[in-house]
Amino acid sequence: MSSVTLFGLCGAALVGLGLFGLIVQPGVLRKILAFNLLGSGVLLLFGVIARRGAAAGIGSDPVPQALIITALVVAFAATVLAVALLRRLVQETGRDSLDTDG
Amino acid sequence: MSLALAADAGLALLILGLAVWTTIARTAFGAVIGFMAYGFLVALVWVRLAAVDVALTEAALGSGLTGVLLLGAAARLPRDAAAARPGWGLRLAAGVVSAAVAAGLAAVVLLLPVPGPTLAPVATATLPTLGLGNPVTGVLIAYRAIDTLLESVVLVLALIGLWSLARDEDWGGRPDALRAANPGAALVLLAQVLPPLGLLVGVHLFWTGAIAPGGAFQGGTVLAAMWVLTLVAGLTRPPRVGGRGVRLLLVAGPALFLAIGVAGFWLGGAFLAYPAADAKPLILAIEAALTLSIAVALGLLLAGPPGARE
Structure with missing residues (x-):
């Protein structure tokens, strides 16, 4: 097995882990973390595809690379919004989970 | 098993483990600390995947600034906020679904076509013109310029x-x-000593982005990280959100990008096309304005909504 395949499998496992945390963790901050793990796994898969597209003397296809950089910045912006919503939730209700009962 | 593969396996x-x-x-x-360490190691993976530009972004943004944001959020959460965890049944079902998704993706990784498709050529x-x-940088600023333009607006x-x-x-x-x-005292000293060096590094990354890993992002x-450091230490104060100057800085990058893009209709024959003779100076102007706007936007995103101090 090559290193590239290894990191691809790692990305697949990260997506699974992130999905699991997103469903199972009750706290909103933990869900945000899990969502970031999930996204990171997806980007890693994309990075593996970029590496396999090495050509024209470049070690990794630059088009996916540029999209990954864009995705990282957008993911940060989305995380900022999610955290701000969480802090408003805590301000308004004193709770940090999405449970409506109790 | 070669040494490089063994090292990569250890990294994976x-x-x-951290995930x-x-x-x-x-x-x-604890989870946030784990996630920050995870981000730095993922940056190493990007280097191993020959994507140094991505590695720089991941280390600075994916791990660094995101870490500051999440640490701040974790520290302000109510202490005994442990809500009821879902029961065993739901956890088992979630585990099965997640494992199935991961297995499906793993199968895709193993079945990818050889040789991989590429847009590199x-x-x-x-690039030479x-x-x-x-x-x-060529892809970000020319080949897929529309993505970068929209993305700077997203911020x-x-x-x-x-x-x-x-x-x-x-x-x-x-x-x-x-x-x-x-x-x-240590934090204040750091916030006084580090920013001048960080400023140089930031400007260097922007300037060298034309020929080597680096760029506006x-x-x-x-630059945003250096500003945030002085904000945390209390050496500078964030601007009022109603201020005209700060809003001008925020939109300068996307606005200049859009203006040059529209001018491309006349100069280059298409939206976001550069005239062959003046491509380099125009690209440098866009990158400089974008760098400034991105730094201000990222810093203000971390600073939170006005009056957020609790």
Whole structure:
């Protein structure tokens, strides 16, 4: 097995882990973390595809690379919004989970 | 097994271990620490995948600035916020679904076509006429310029979303969420010593982005990090959100990008096309304005909505 395949499998496992945390963790901050793990796994898969597209003397296809950089910045912006919503939730209700009962 | 493969396997195992820790850690604080370490190791993976531009962005933004944001959030959460965990049945079902998704993706990885499809030759064909040596910058600023333009607008939209979460009575004030209550002497010293060097690194990353790994996003992130450091230490204060100057800085990058893009109709024959003779100076102008706007936007995103100090 090559290193590239290894990191691809790692990305697949990260997506699974992130999905699991997103469903199972009750706290909103933990869900945000899990969502970031999930996204990171997806980007890693994309990075593996970029590496396999090495050509024209470049070690990794630059088009996916540029999209990954864009995705990282957008993911940060989305995380900022999610955290701000969480802090408003805590301000308004004193709770940090999405449970409506109790 | 070669040495490089063994090292990569160790790196992958460390990353998976930290991801598991982030998912199951008892406290939110512990999970955030795990996630920050995870981000730095993922940056190493990007280097191993020959994507140094991505590695720089991941280390500065994915791990660094995101870490500051999440640490701040974890520290402000109510202490005994442990809500009821779902029962065993749901956890088992979630585990089965997640494992199935992961297994499906793993199968896709193993079944990818050989050789992999690539756009590298097409994307790099125009690099010499643009005067660029870094293919990733070439894609960001020319080949897929529309993505980068929209993405720089997304940062402004995110900031509008963040500011609209402010309470009515706080509107127009300063976002003060970042300032430490009692910045220690070591923190203040660091915030005095590091920014001059960080400023150089940020500007260098922007400038060298034309020919080597780096560019507007990486440079802007480092500049934002230096600003945030002085904000945390209380050496500078964030601007009022109603100020004209700060809003001008925020939109300068996307606005100049859009203006040059529209001018491309006449100069280059298409939207976002550069005239062959003046491509390099135009690209440098866009990158410089973008770097500044990205730095200001990222810093303000971290600073939170106005009046957020609790």
